Amino acid sequence: xxxxxxxxxxxxxxxxxxxxxxxxxxxxxxxxxxxxxxxxxxxxxxxxxxxxxxxxxxxxxxxxxxxxxxxxxxxxxxxxxxxxxxxxxxxxxxxxxxxxxxxxxxxxxxxxxxxxxxxxxxxxxxxxxxxxxxxxxxxxxxxxxxxxxxxxxxxxxxxxxxxxxxxxxxxxxxxxxxxxxxxxxxxxxxxxxxxxxxxxxxxxxxxxxxxxxxxxxxxxxxxxxxxxxxxxxxxxxxxxxxxxxxxxxxxxxxxxxxxxxxxxxxxxxxxxxxxxxxxxxxxxxxxxxxxxxxxxxxxxxxxxxxxxxxxxxxxxxxxxxxx
Amino acid sequence: xxxxxxxxxxxxxxxxxxxxxxxxxxxxxxxxxxxxxxxxxxxxxxxxxxxxxxxxxxxxxxxxxxxxxxxxxxxxxxxxxxxxxxxxxxxxxxxxxxxxxxxxxxxxxxxxxxxxxxxxxxxxxxxxxxxxxxxxxxxxxxxxxxxxxxxxxxxxxxxxxxxxxxxxxxxxxxxxxxxxxxxxxxxxxxxxxxxxxxx
Numbered sequence: 001x002x003x004x005x006x007x008x009x010x011x012x013x014x015x016x017x018x019x020x021x022x023x024x025x026x027x028x029x030x031x032x033x034x035x036x037x038x039x040x041x042x043x044x045x046x047x048x049x050x051x052x053x054x055x056x057x058x059x060x061x062x063x064x065x066x067x068x069x070x071x072x073x074x075x076x077x078x079x080x081x082x083x084x085x086x087x088x089x090x091x092x093x094x095x096x097x098x099x100x101x102x103x104x105x106x107x108x109x110x111x112x113x114x115x116x117x118x119x120x121x122x123x124x125x126x127x128x129x130x131x132x133x134x135x136x137x138x139x140x141x142x143x144x145x146x147x148x149x150x151x152x153x154x155x156x157x158x159x160x161x162x163x164x165x166x167x168x169x170x171x172x173x174x175x176x177x178x179x180x181x182x183x184x185x186x187x188x189x190x191x192x193x194x195x196x197x198x199x200x201x202x203x204x205x206x207x208x209x210x211x212x213x214x215x216x217x218x219x220x221x222x223x224x225x226x227x228x229x230x231x232x233x234x235x236x237x238x239x240x241x242x243x244x245x246x247x248x249x250x251x252x253x254x255x256x257x258x259x260x261x262x263x264x265x266x267x268x269x270x271x272x273x274x275x276x277x278x279x280x281x282x283x284x285x286x287x288x289x290x291x292x293x294x295x296x297x298x299x300x301x302x303x304x305x306x307x308x309x310x311x312x313x314x315x316x317x318x319x320x321x322x323x
Numbered sequence: 324x325x326x327x328x329x330x331x332x333x334x335x336x337x338x339x340x341x342x343x344x345x346x347x348x349x350x351x352x353x354x355x356x357x358x359x360x361x362x363x364x365x366x367x368x369x370x371x372x373x374x375x376x377x378x379x380x381x382x383x384x385x386x387x388x389x390x391x392x393x394x395x396x397x398x399x400x401x402x403x404x405x406x407x408x409x410x411x412x413x414x415x416x417x418x419x420x421x422x423x424x425x426x427x428x429x430x431x432x433x434x435x436x437x438x439x440x441x442x443x444x445x446x447x448x449x450x451x452x453x454x455x456x457x458x459x460x461x462x463x464x465x466x467x468x469x470x471x472x473x474x475x476x477x478x479x480x481x482x483x484x485x486x487x488x489x490x491x492x493x494x495x496x497x498x499x500x501x502x503x504x505x506x507x508x509x510x511x512x513x514x515x516x517x518x519x520x521x522x
Contacts, residue, residue, distance in 0.1 A: 069429065070392075070402070095388075095405055095422070102392030103402065105358060109474075111482030112357050114387035127486060133384050140487035141356075145480070152389070180401040181431045184417070189425035201521075226521075244407070244442055245423050250383055251441045259521055276494060280519055282512060288499050295494040298515045302502030310509035318513065318522040 001126050001149055002035035003087040006058070007077055009096045010041060013048030017198045018092030020056065020160035022153055025119075026090055027057040032121040035087070039167070040080050042066055042073040050169050055162040064172040068179035070096075074103045076172050081108070086147040088126050093152035094197065101150040110146035115254065117157045117277075126151075134250065134273020155197040156256050189243060194229045196248060201228030201259045202278075204248055205236055206271070208264020208286065208304060212241040218308045219263060225315040226259070231275075233265045249274030263304045267292025284308065324352060324364055330462060337457035338449035344462045345371060351467035354478030357389050364390070365397035366470040375416060376436040380405060391438035401431035404438045 006022035008015055023039050030037040037057065041049045042064035050061045062080045066072030077100060081087045089104060091097035093115050105112035118129035120140065127142040128151050143149030196202050203223040205214055215230055223230045231253075232246040248255055249271040260278035265271060267283070267290055275281070276295060283292045288301035300307065324347040325332065333344045345367060352363045368376055376398070381388040395402025403409075406418035407426065417430040421440055449457070467476070474480060498515075502508030516522045 074396075098388045099392050099402070099404055102357075102389035103396045105389070106361055106393035106396035109358065109482070111484075112387075112389055112393075113483050114357070114385070114389055128483075131491065132386070134386075135491060138487075138489045138491050139485060140489075141483040142486050143482065144484050145482040149482070152387075181403065181429050184428040184430060186422070186427040187425045195423045243425075244421060244440065254386065259516075280521070281494075281497075282515065284508070284512075288501065293499055294496050297497035298512065299497065299499045300502050300508045300511055301499065302508040303505065306505035307502060307508035307512075310505040311512050314509050314513045315516075315522065318517075322522075 001086045001088045001124055001143065001147070002033050003038060003084045004030040004033065004035065005038045005040055005077060005080055005084065005087050005089045007073065007089060007091045007097065007100050008039050008041040008049060008053065009092055009094060010043070010045060010049040013045030013052075015049050015052055016092060016094065017160060018094055018097065018153065018155035021155065021158040022090040022092055023053060023056040023058060024160050025153065025158040029088065029090075029119060029121065029126070030059075033088070033124060033126070036060065036084065038062060038080055038084060038087075040064070040073070040076050042076045054165055054167055054169075056165050056167070057163045058165055058167040061167045061169045062172050063169060064174075066174060068177065069181045069183050070099045070103065071177075071179060071181070073100045074107065075175060075177070077104050078107060079172055081148055086124070088143070089148065089150045091150065091152050093154050097152055101152050105150045108146065108148050110148040110150060111141070111143040112150040112152070113141050113143065114152045116151045116153045117256070119151070131277060134254070134269075135276045136273075154254070154256060156200065196229045196231040196246060197253050197255050199223075199229035200257050201226035201261070202231045202248070202255060202257045202275075203228060203261045203263065204231030204233065204265060204275075205242070205263050206233035206265030207235040207239075209236060209241065214305070215242045215246075218305065218312070222261070222308055222312045222315070225312050225319065228257070228259075231255070233271045262292055262296070263308060265292060266290045267295070324348075324360065324367070326353070333462055334457050335449060337460050337462075338453040339447055340453065344460070345465060346462050347465045347467075347470075349467040351477050354481065355476045356481035356483040357387060357393060358482045359476030359480050361390055361393035361397050362472065362474060363467070363470065363476050365394050366472055367465060368394065369398060370470070374433045375411065376400065376434070378436065378438045380438050380440050391436055395436035398434070398436065401435045402438075403429055403431060403435060406437050406439045407442045409437055409439065409443065
């Protein structure tokens, strides 16, 4: 493989952070492989997203105006890949990123690696490093047997960096195809907020929260003091206290924030596999012997309902001093 | 697609209400990567001429979440992923697809592939009648040769080839601080955050 193509996920022109990480890392990998770094952006708002992408170190930004759910993006990536020749396609390991990456891989018959946290290149060969079994093992898989390959990168692992890019914007001609999937409506149940996958600080609540309120009050306040996101254990999601999009762990999301604060979460293995690769873990729990004590960097044993608001105040004060 | 040892799992699916079961067991598909698995499964599914294919979202070991989309693409069907609710009406399937901030309603003409999330339903417990009935049902076993595949799958045909398997360093136990009151607890955390340069 020689070239690298970053698929850019965006909402009405606002690009997801994981896609900016893909755009930045596309350059690094393209330099190692001796090829070009491309970005592909499709759908309503694509032109606006392309303007943002100009600040990233890309060679070409390909814009498709097709508004076909998933398919429009897959077609765009396919067109760019086939024109570029042997290429590695980078997608964020997000719902949309996986849909686009997986369909492209099946369409062109190439390998796909999911939840990639590191790359190794050797000549034109690309290997991906991926934690599996909830981080119990680290696997390395080489993409082979095709001119193409797909890597779905774990959000928050690779850096997103603006530079003085000089990318050329290229319009992808419209196919005129009709969409096979009809989008009937889109409902926002929560305010558009930073997702747990992309936040550098995540404050999660579990069974110990006892109800839905803490997720929109004390946990949210603490998360906001850090500019972070609210997460949850499966127990809290199953109880209906918070939506599934917040769930960290098995059957939820696997995340690697810089700081993970677990509040009222015992630390069962199903939760651990989703957050064990966090850089720093702090637990607040009434039980000092909860399983989470075995892998948290700090466990504070006490009343979370009293400690969290107090902590929020101190964090706000500390941030205000630096601001 | 499973080694022969997976027969009991297939039997359980029958006991839970499936009418028929087809099992692909063959050394030729063992060790398949995502691409090989998608090729083999799509060929197996295609032979059943389904109107609707329902999958889970991801396995709990590899957790890729890529197979539903790949199977849809290989079958040439629309793929509706991350469905928390689905209904079939008038030759179309309509689902509520989960998003990061809520859901979107999307629909497509059958045949289609739908992957469901955990919130789609509660799996029913096999009834005694179901369990007894499942014992009598035949599980159709297919080999790779029955699928008419023109490409090599399995370990040899993998396009993502495992080259290394390592154990990460274990996380060690950190400090445990008893907080007699909120102020003490919060102070301990802030001090720790300052040491780690978060504040």
